[in-house]
Amino acid sequence: MSRFRIPKVRGFLPLLALGVAVLAVAIVVLMWSVAYMERAMVATALISGLVGFSLLSASLYILRLAAYAYGVEAEGGSRS
Amino acid sequence: MVNLRYALALLQRAVPGLVFIDIAVRALSIAPELLSAGPTALSAELFLVAASGFLAVLSIATGSPAIYSVTLALLVVSELPISLQSAAHRSLALRTGYLEPVELDYLGGIRVPIAGIAGLFLVLAFDAYSTAYRHRKREVSTNLREVLKAFTAFLTVLVPFVSASVALGIYYTSLLELLRESSQKVSAEFLRVLTISPVTHVVVAAVLLYVLIRLVDSSVDTLIPFLAPSRKISLSFLLEKKNLDRVFTPPLLGTVLGLAAVLFYPAIHVILFDVLVELPTLAPAGLELVLRVFENVASLLVTSLIAYGIVDRKIVSGPSRRRVICAVAALILVYASSVKLSLLRGESLLKSLVEPDFAGLVKILEKTYSNYAYYLLTFIESLTRFLGVAP
Known part of the structure; x- marks a missing residue:
């Protein structure tokens, strides 16, 4: 019996929160890319655009997982 | 009692008439130049406006959303030729070493056909409604409360989508516009060559467009399970090992x-x-x-x-x-x-x-x-x- 037990997190809410957080970071990075482009730092702007789009697609994937977890919960209820 | 089906078909054909407001505004805006310079000066724009007018008549006749959206696209594109010409002219001037002052011409310059786009949503809604009615897959309710509820649901889906696509569009145009302008500020010879070249602009524009389309596509895929949760589909997705153990691959x-x-x-x-x-x-x-x-x-x-x-x-x-x-x-x-x-x-x-x-x-x-x-x-x-x- 280990004393340090990680509390079991259940449900789709953590996934949803993670997805939204990554989405926010992605939007910030995408805005950075415009700002870099404004200062004529072309390569930096394009790289941060790539980073932003990667983060955006990652966040969409996390959100999709959250959506499926929500689907299992919403119809399944307590029986599993 | 009014036959609902005929009323729907009539509405679906009447709404595309909204685009004529935009066509009229556009025609009025090019009229002075047309009168002073003659039709050859604006042949591309004139052709596009005329084509969109023709398609608008067609979409009124058929009530098809596809034709209607092509009409709107043509109307927007008809604003482009002048700015594209000036862009080509500017890049030529940059290459020959003669710099001229730059004004942002197609960031704020394009008039968006707002009435037409509002009409597009109505046409799409009527189209979905009449299809469902025709196939009798779902019962069509005329209860006012139900209709209001459906309308709010429609708006809650619509507003985020429209605002997200507007945001993406602003992002896209501003990034490209700034890329085009940055060629004047860049001092390194290598980057100058890169930023002046229209090939770079075309490539960056195409890549961005591709990525944006992919993103919108996958966001629709994400939204659907939230709107219509289904335990069976969700379980079949979540139990598939390759869906969860995903090695991150960057786009493109x-x-x-x-x-x-x-x-x-x-x-x-x-x-x-x-x-x-x-x-x-x-x-x-x-x-x-x-x-x-x-x-x-x-x-x-x-x-x-x-x-x-x-x-x-x-x-x-x-x-x-x-x-x-x-x-x-x-x-x-x-x-x-x-x-x-x-x-x-x-x-x-x-x-x-x-x-x-x-x-x-x-x-x-x-x-x-x-x-x-x-x-x-x-x-x-x-x-x-x-x-x-x-x-």
């Missing part, structure tokens, strides 16, 4: 890898065949040219093999022994070539081993890269001009 990996191979190429070529191995030129007089060509082809083949080996998909996707070997080999090559450069400068062996001439290597590489980029861009640009892609 193939394109990026190809570009990376192109980027590695000159460095490898210079280090291997210009610095480390100086190809001997002790051929008999008659065969010199042939041998030179043979050498060049051989070095080209070896270098491209190495470059494509480095950026292999397997190496990028995860840790492997090959990756470590590649990294160490690259470090050894850089070190050895700098040591050789420093030896060539006349330093002693010990000193050149301790203090290799990295700066000299960087200088050579920089020169090679800017030459290489210039030739590559000139080649691609002339090719695309020849094919008629770039202005």
Whole structure:
């Protein structure tokens, strides 16, 4: 019996929160890319655009997982 | 009692008439120029406006959402030619060295056909409604409360989508516009060549558009399970192992890898065949040219093999022994070539081993890269001009 037990997190809410957080970071990075482009730092702007789009697609994937977890919960209820 | 089906069909055909407001505004805006300069000056715009008017009549006749959206697209595109012409003119002026003041002409310059777009949503809604009615798949309710509820649901889906697409559109145009403008501020010769070239603009625009379409597509895929949760589909998705154990692959990996191979190429070529191995030129007089060509082809083949080996998909996707070997080999090559450069400068062996001439290597590489980029861009640009892609 280990004393340090990680509390079991259940449900789709953590996934949803993670997805939204990554989405926010992605939007910030995408805005950075415009700002870099404004200062004529072309390569930096394009790289941060790539980073932003990667983060955006990652966040969409996390959100999709959250959506499926929500689907299992919403119809399944307590029986599993 | 009014036959609901006929009423729907009538509404679906009446709503596209909204686009005539936008067409009229557009026609009024080009009328003064048309009167003063004659029809030849605006032939592209005139043609596009006329075509969108014709399609608007067609969409009123058929009530088809597809034709209606093409009408709207044509109307928006009809605003473009003048700004595109000025863009081409500006890039020509930049290349010949004559700079002129820049005004943002197509960031705020395009009038969006608002009435027409509002009509598009109505047409789509009526179309879905009448299709459902025709196939009797769902019961069509005329209860006012139900209708209001459905309308609010429609708006809650619509508003985020419209605002997200407007935000993405603003992002897209501002990034491209700023890229186009940055060519005046950039001082490095290599970047200047890159930013002035219309090929870069076309490529960046195409890549961004592709990524945006992919994003919108996958966001729709994400939204549907939230709106209509289904335990069966969700379980079948979640129980599939390959859906969960997902190795992260950045978007456009193939394109990026190809570009990376192109980027590695000159460095490898210079280090291997210009610095480390100086190809001997002790051929008999008659065969010199042939041998030179043979050498060049051989070095080209070896270098491209190495470059494509480095950026292999397997190496990028995860840790492997090959990756470590590649990294160490690259470090050894850089070190050895700098040591050789420093030896060539006349330093002693010990000193050149301790203090290799990295700066000299960087200088050579920089020169090679800017030459290489210039030739590559000139080649691609002339090719695309020849094919008629770039202005």
